[in-house]
Amino acid sequence: MLALAGYPLGLQFRFYDSSEGPASHLAHTQVGAFDDLEALERFAEGLDLVTYEFENVPVEAARFLAELLPVYPPPRALEVSQDRLSEKQFVQQLGIPTAPFYPVQSHADLLEGLGQLGYPAVLKTRRLGYDGKGQSVVHNPEQAHETWAELDEQPLILEGFINFERELSLLAVRNPDGQTAFYPLVQNTHRQGILYQSLAPAPNIADLQPLAEEYAKRMLLELNYVGVLAIEFFGDDLRVNEIAPRVHNSGHWSIEGAFCSQFTNHLRAMLNWPLGLSAPKGFSVMRNLIGHLPDPAQLSPDFYLHLYGKGPRPGRKLGHITATADSPSGLEALLSGLDETADPK
């Protein structure tokens, strides 16, 4: 989607991936390991800058490339976000609320943490968790013990369970000149731990938007950030759950739903061009197509279809659909149609 947004801007692309990805028809894909420095150096030759849209790129690869050419978002953002502990500490140090947490390196730590945070609590791997993987809610000492045994031998973090009424996310953008732009808060719902739907703008955010932007500004400044930053919040008290230093699934609605999409703005930011307007055009909903695809010929043309060229597999994000309307009620009507065609049960 970055390349599709970038070609009309006159940009050229080259991809680096550990395997031939589903976007390899859009630009030359160099297949290589993320720790193959020689391959990375070859990849960087002749490029103006490098970005990433996968948050598990090793920080070492990003840092190595950053010696050769600009890498945006800055590798430190990647580093902070890859470790739930450093992420939480980063957020906390900026005076931004987050779930209470306790680092767990040993069984003693776990017991100590549970003593401090109480039940229920969430035990998570510090690294490489996504789409709800690598985490468990523990309600009692037995569960804590079982989970500990399952997730053993990697650094963990125990988090206080936040009984939030909704998840919100904010997409923020900054360019090297320091210009910033913020998309409206989006309301996300999940299924089996995977993002299922984003509603943009989220309902009733007038009181929340300024504070969310204030939190985002602190992070952007602290990281000397360039590009799109996604911030996930638990509930209307805007406790930060996690940050993602990249274009984000909860911003896909912006392709049709905002004047300038997150993809175009990520590129504009990195080029130090003036940022595009992040204001929404009406009301949008984005639904992920997970595991199976609707028949496009049966899908109402009121929905914008975005397929990623991936083969079907349970739990895999194969594409998404966006609908836009002038009013929330118009969107409701579209959504009931969407339930019928795109998501047959």
Place this chain on the structure above:
Amino acid sequence: MLALAGYPLGLQFRFYDSSEGPASHLAHTQVGAFDDLEALERFAEGLDLVTYEFENVPVEAARFLAELLPVYPPPRALEVSQDRLSEKQFVQQLGIPTAPFYPVQSHADLLEGLGQLGYPAVLKTRRLGYDGKGQSVVHNPEQAHETWAELDEQPLILEGFINFERELSLLAVRNPDGQTAFYPLVQNTHRQGILYQSLAPAPNIADLQPLAEEYAKRMLLELNYVGVLAIEFFGDDLRVNEIAPRVHNSGHWSIEGAFCSQFTNHLRAMLNWPLGLSAPKGFSVMRNLIGHLPDPAQLSPDFYLHLYGKGPRPGRKLGHITATADSPSGLEALLSGLDETADPK
């Protein structure tokens, strides 16, 4: 732009061109002559269908491919539109107004035609004219004689001069099931014979739109048409100037200005999917970037930039810019900004 619209629909592309074109990073481009039947056959292997977005593709190539797989729009539309005489006859036979015309094969025909149509009149080559090339207005017998000498030895057509107050164009779409969609009439202005600006919707078209759609329907039906058809009209009496069996420059505004762009709808039509909504979203203007490009970093981000990856050359369309607004006055404000940044004199 077709490929950029098609990838999110899950489609794959292959290009055929007489030289490596500016879009060759978007799909494999097979370079070959349009009369190389063997190369065309190789090109068609494994494809589901073929379309064209250049109206001077030889009809023979389209007909040859149509023996192997569906070719949309139908080759007959290409044939009709490539010859100004057959085009005029086609329009006239459907009871649709056009400029009076007279075929010119000889000097005697020219004198006879001028006698019938009077001065001024326009002498045009029947084939391969575009962007104002291959035509001259003649005001008197001497000019007629000179133009005849210049354009000699090819089939010509003499047309009565239409003193039209504005040029309008309509984009129509039809799928094999017979479903049709029509974009609003667009008002076009030219510079040095090249399309410079399209305003969508054109002002004051409430009385014209139904008639324009009625004319388009007759053409679509007669041609058993599939895909996007562009029809250019001279003035509010909707005299057809020419038709183009393809996505059209005067429809580029629809990428941001309509719910479903002409490119997406052309693809949807060919796939026999339900057509997308052709209704405009507010008011749009499209300006071609001809000969030279603005600096994107200086261009207001209020404008959507579309570069084609072509090197600058006088008179060459290098890209376009689109602006959208909720009201005509909002669009006026954007346009005055556009004059300053995109088009410095």
